[in-house]
Amino acid sequence: MTGRDGGRKAEQGAGRPTVRDVAREAGVSLATVDRVLNERPGVRKVTAKRVADAMARLGYQRDMAAANLSKRRHYRMAFLLAEGTNSFMHMLRDAVGNTASFTSMDRIDLRTVLVPPFDGPALAAALDALDPEEIDGVAVVATDSPEVRDAIARLSARGVYVLTLVSDAPTSMRARFVGIDNVVAGRTAAGLLGRFCPAPGRICIVMGSALLRDHVERRLGFETVIAREYPHLSCLPPIEGRDDAETVGRLLSAQLKAEPGIAGIYNLGAGNRGIVRALEERAAGPRIPVVVHELTPYARSALISGVFDAVINQDAGHEIRSAVRILKALIDGRPTFDAQESICIDIYMRDNLP
Amino acid sequence: MTGRDGGRKAEQGAGRPTVRDVAREAGVSLATVDRVLNERPGVRKVTAKRVADAMARLGYQRDMAAANLSKRRHYRMAFLLAEGTNSFMHMLRDAVGNTASFTSMDRIDLRTVLVPPFDGPALAAALDALDPEEIDGVAVVATDSPEVRDAIARLSARGVYVLTLVSDAPTSMRARFVGIDNVVAGRTAAGLLGRFCPAPGRICIVMGSALLRDHVERRLGFETVIAREYPHLSCLPPIEGRDDAETVGRLLSAQLKAEPGIAGIYNLGAGNRGIVRALEERAAGPRIPVVVHELTPYARSALISGVFDAVINQDAGHEIRSAVRILKALIDGRPTFDAQESICIDIYMRDNLP
DNA sequence: GCCGTTTTGAGTATCGTACATCAAAATCGG
DNA sequence: CCGATTTTGATGTACGATACTCAAAACGGC
Numbered sequence: 001m002t003g004r005d006g007g008r009k010a011e012q013g014a015g016r017p018t019v020r021d022v023a024r025e026a027g028v029s030l031a032t033v034d035r036v037l038n039e040r041p042g043v044r045k046v047t048a049k050r051v052a053d054a055m056a057r058l059g060y061q062r063d064m065a066a067a068n069l070s071k072r073r074h075y076r077m078a079f080l081l082a083e084g085t086n087s088f089m090h091m092l093r094d095a096v097g098n099t100a101s102f103t104s105m106d107r108i109d110l111r112t113v114l115v116p117p118f119d120g121p122a123l124a125a126a127l128d129a130l131d132p133e134e135i136d137g138v139a140v141v142a143t144d145s146p147e148v149r150d151a152i153a154r155l156s157a158r159g160v161y162v163l164t165l166v167s168d169a170p171t172s173m174r175a176r177f178v179g180i181d182n183v184v185a186g187r188t189a190a191g192l193l194g195r196f197c198p199a200p201g202r203i204c205i206v207m208g209s210a211l212l213r214d215h216v217e218r219r220l221g222f223e224t225v226i227a228r229e230y231p232h233l234s235c236l237p238p239i240e241g242r243d244d245a246e247t248v249g250r251l252l253s254a255q256l257k258a259e260p261g262i263a264g265i266y267n268l269g270a271g272n273r274g275i276v277r278a279l280e281e282r283a284a285g286p287r288i289p290v291v292v293h294e295l296t297p298y299a300r301s302a303l304i305s306g307v308f309d310a311v312i313n314q315d316a317g318h319e320i321r322s323a324v325r326i327l328k329a330l331i332d333g334r335p336t337f338d339a340q341e342s343i344c345i346d347i348y349m350r351d352n353l354p
Numbered sequence: 355m356t357g358r359d360g361g362r363k364a365e366q367g368a369g370r371p372t373v374r375d376v377a378r379e380a381g382v383s384l385a386t387v388d389r390v391l392n393e394r395p396g397v398r399k400v401t402a403k404r405v406a407d408a409m410a411r412l413g414y415q416r417d418m419a420a421a422n423l424s425k426r427r428h429y430r431m432a433f434l435l436a437e438g439t440n441s442f443m444h445m446l447r448d449a450v451g452n453t454a455s456f457t458s459m460d461r462i463d464l465r466t467v468l469v470p471p472f473d474g475p476a477l478a479a480a481l482d483a484l485d486p487e488e489i490d491g492v493a494v495v496a497t498d499s500p501e502v503r504d505a506i507a508r509l510s511a512r513g514v515y516v517l518t519l520v521s522d523a524p525t526s527m528r529a530r531f532v533g534i535d536n537v538v539a540g541r542t543a544a545g546l547l548g549r550f551c552p553a554p555g556r557i558c559i560v561m562g563s564a565l566l567r568d569h570v571e572r573r574l575g576f577e578t579v580i581a582r583e584y585p586h587l588s589c590l591p592p593i594e595g596r597d598d599a600e601t602v603g604r605l606l607s608a609q610l611k612a613e614p615g616i617a618g619i620y621n622l623g624a625g626n627r628g629i630v631r632a633l634e635e636r637a638a639g640p641r642i643p644v645v646v647h648e649l650t651p652y653a654r655s656a657l658i659s660g661v662f663d664a665v666i667n668q669d670a671g672h673e674i675r676s677a678v679r680i681l682k683a684l685i686d687g688r689p690t691f692d693a694q695e696s697i698c699i700d701i702y703m704r705d706n707l708p
Numbered sequence: 709g710c711c712g713t714t715t716t717g718a719g720t721a722t723c724g725t726a727c728a729t730c731a732a733a734a735t736c737g738g
Numbered sequence: 739c740c741g742a743t744t745t746t747g748a749t750g751t752a753c754g755a756t757a758c759t760c761a762a763a764a765c766g767g768c
Contacts, residue, residue: 016458018724029747034726042745044735061459065419066724069753102691105415188706196549225705317694337456340671342708347701351579352542354696372754383717388756396715398765420754423723715764722756734745 017058026054037062064332068107075108077327079165079320080126080140083114086243086270087296091316092141092166099320108324111135118209118242120145127151132158137327139178139320142169144213149173161330163323166314167214175330178323180314180345182214186221186268188345189291192310193264194230196289201263203235204255208243208269218268218293233263241271248274249281256282267292272299276307295348303350313346371412380408391416418686422461429462431681433519433674434480434494437468440597440624441650445670446495446520453674462678465489472563472596474499481505486512491681493532493674496523498567503527515684517677520668521568529684532677534668534699536568540575540622542699543645546664547618548584550643555617557589558609562597562623572622572647587617595625602628603635610636621646626653630661649702657704667700 023033028051035043036051043051054060067073079096082089093112100110115126123140124147130138138155142148142164149172152162156173168177193203203226207215223235239255241248248271256262256278265288267275272292279288292299295313302308322341329336348354371379377387382405389397390405397405408414421427433450436443447466454464469480477494478501484492492509496502496518503526506516510527522531547557557580561569577589593609595602602625610616610632619642621629626646633642646653649667656662676695683690702708 020724031727031748032746035746038726040727044745047745063423063724064459066423066753067726069417069420069423069755070724070726072726072753098691105418184706188703191703191705198552221705315698321694337452340675344669344698344700344708345706346698347706349542349545351545351575352538352699352701354698374754385718385757386716389716392756394757398715401715417754420723421756423725424754424756426723426756710768711766713764713766715762717762718760720758722758724753726752728751729749730747731749732745732747734743736741736743738740738742 017060018063019060021058022051022054022060025058026051064334073107075106075137075328075331076111076135077108077137077139077324078111078113078130078135079323080113080115080123080138082117082141084117084243085245086117087272087298088270088294088316089117089141091294091296092320095316095320098317099324103324108328110324118143118211120147120211124148124151127155130155130160132160135160136331137161137163139163139165139323139327140174141166142172142174142213143167143211144169145211161327163327165319165323167212169213176326178319178326178341178343179214180343182217183221185293185312185314185345186218186223187225188221188347189218189266189268189293189310189312190222190225190230192347193266193289193291194226194233196291196309197230197233197263199263200232201234201261202259203233204252204259204262204265205235205238206241206248206252206265206267206269206271206275207238208271209240212269215269222266222268236262241269241274243270245271245273245277247271249277250274252278253281262288264288265290270294270296272296272302272308276302279307295346295353300353303348303353306350309349311348313348314343315346319343371414372417373414375412376405376408376414379412380405418688427461429460429491429682429685430465430489431462431491431493431678432465432467432484432489433677434467434469434477434492436471436495438471438597439599440471441626441652442624442648442670443471443495445648445650446674449670449674452671453678457678462682464678472497472565474501474565478502478505481509484509484514486514489514490685491515491517493517493519493677493681494528495520496526496528496567497521497565498523498526499565515681517681519673519677521566523567530680532673532680532695532697533568534697536571537575539647539666539668539699540572540577541579542575542701543572543620543622543647543664543666544576544579544584546701547620547643547645548580548587550645550663551584551587551617553617554586555588555615556613557587557618557620558606558613558616559589559592560595560602560606560619560621560623560625560629561592562625563594566623569623576620576622590616595623595628597624599625599627599631601625603631604628606632607635616642618642619644624648624650626650626656626662630656633661649700649707654707657702657707660704663703665702667702668697669700673697 019033023030033051036048081092096110096112116122120143123143128151149169152172152174155162162174164174164177166179226233239251290308291310292308293312295311299311326336373387377384387405390402435446450464450466470476474497477497482505503523506526506528509516516528518528518531520533580587580589593605644662645664646662647666649665653665680690
């Protein structure tokens with residue numbers, strides 16, 4: 001509750017330049033510096049330049065903490081996530097909730113908006129429903145459809161910074177994408193499954209929807225590496241399970257029955273429960289190596305019991321926090337610390353479960 | 355330079371409680387609330403409790419930005435890293451440098467102190483040389499020796515928060531350890547190498563020093579899993595290469611020559627260059643799978659060229675930033691956001707290089 | 709109930725910035 | 739070169755806290 005240091009060691013700062021220093025250096029008044037700094041009208045271009053030069057010379061950096069204190073500014077961000085029972089989306093929602101309680105201290109307010117999954121028009125409508133006067137930044141798990149791209153463009157035009165999260169819409173006006181490189185993720189899955197399947201055979205690929213850019217990219221990466229580096233394996237046409245465990249289970253069961261010689265399974269979407277169920281229902285046969293995505297509770301226990309061999313994961317918490325940091329930087333007009341913001345592709349096996 | 359939003363949307367805060375609200379609620383003056391908040395003397399216990407209750411009732415959270423602004427407080431942190439040519443230490447040093455330029459905005463000053471490697475007394479001396487009046491927090495890559503443990507205890511006693519980084523000293527008074535779980539890392543390496551080596555054989559283990567807790571723990575995790583789950587493999591006694599490429603190369607070359615039937619190599623310390631060199635010098639033979647630690651530039655190119663199969667990595671940047679966040683929270687007397695601070699064990703293969 | 713000692717209250721200045729107001733100065737058109 | 743119109747300066751208040759001082763009030767012991 002109270003600080004443990006008791007303020008014992010309050011020490012003076014290294015004395016970095018303030019607006020007053022800039023004013024003195026530029027030979028103008030504080031008011032003028034303030035006008036330049038906050039882009040208020042009534043400053044001649046020459047004067048503005050003198051101020052800008054003075055700032056550059058002194059290496060002035062505006063103290064955002066003081067500025068925000070004075071402005072009573074709150075950073076208001078919305079996260080648009082798909083509703084439904086998909087575990088990973090749940091993890092994202094939880095991550096937003098957890099993060100919110102910590103960012104509120106820094107005047108960052110987070111709001112979650114749920115939208116129907118796989119539904120471009122609905123997502124676009126949700127984006128349009130956001131009031132630019134009440135929101136400074138948005139992170140959206142994008143379906144890569146024209147409606148969504150347009151809605152993103154409208155929102156950006158109205159001064160709201162938009163980020164895509166987890167699944168990108170590269171040709172949209174989004175300021176940035178926060179998430180893993182899904183082509184690389186697919187390649188990684190192939191590198192693992194390729195090594196886990198020494199004998200020749202075919203591989204089942206399960207995906208959610210060809211509308212989701214992340215799924216499409218994973219498939220691309222996966223098939224490329226399998227074809228190039230593991231010629232003893234071949235990929236069956238993907239099953240589209242709509243990220244729904246029941247559908248996935250049914251379709252996969254059917255494929256396992258119909259296709260002989262299945263050497264491995266790669267689920268690049270959600271619905272891991274369906275994978276487990278299909279494998280349980282299967283008539284006896286040699287163990288089939290399985291690589292899936294997202295370390296959900298189900299995937300976790302399947303790893304432990306040995307049904308799954310590896311899980312490719314993206315840390316939902318990291319992604320949310322990264323999105324928050326990037327949006328804040330965009331809103332502040334600051335550069336982002338890119339090295340910090342690259343989301344890494346985590347590989348989990350039974351031995352390194354967190 | 356200046357914000358792009360032009361302050362267009364300055365909006366009033368949700369109105370969270372301030373010290374004035376607490377004072378009113380508790381029926382005391384501002385001065386008293388301040389005394390309680392900063393643990394200044396001259397407040398009766400009953401009054402302090404009344405204030406604490408009022409804070410709890412209102413859900414008061416001290417505005418750290420405002421407090422720091424007023425205090426002109428700077429968080430001064432020191433990072434004690436091993437000097438030498440070891441690439442991972444270089445990455446840590448670079449990470450400190452990069453982070454410093456971003457944290458200076460938040461009044462966080464970082465300093466790097468280099469100490470000789472594998473030298474408990476020297477590290478202890480470096481810790482003792484820090485002036486508690488000039489440093490609020492320290493992160494140290496610990497050698498787990500009695501001198502170091504004592505020095506950490508002395509520093510903590512003098513009011514400096516101490517964190518161990520990368521390599522822990524669990525029985526010391528360090529407030530916390532920032533780094534990966536090295537037993538798990540060793541197990542993970544075994545899980546990978548075990549699958550990569552289908553044929554029976556022996557495994558070379560290369561470590562830096564038995565003084566480094568992280569190396570000891572990795573070895574433990576590795577040998578446990580190999581023994582339990584991959585009975586066709588057995589581990590040779592570890593080579594101690596002192597994290598030096600030249601030494602590692604020489605000793606490994608000798609072992610490769612002396613021991614027939616080596617099925618795999620696990621380098622759990624630094625000196626990856628030595629591993630590559632020894633493999634190049636080796637008389638022809640079947641390819642030997644290799645798993646190493648830390649994604650240094652050398653390890654990277656060895657992954658690409660196919661000499662290494664997998665690299666277990668800890669992200670130096672994440673670790674430094676996590677250490678900074680935790681130290682800041684400790685200094686502020688705030689709880690830490692633990693979920694955010696667990697450092698994950700990254701597995702890199704050729705296909706998912708960043 | 710008096711006296712000396714805590715404990716508490718009230719007020720003020722400060723941090724670095726935002727923002728509004730009013731007056732003074734510079735610039736411009738004609 | 740005058741009057742109208744920018745552009746600039748000076749000043750004050752606010753943000754939410756810290757940190758002082760000085761005086762008033764409450765407390766404890768005898």
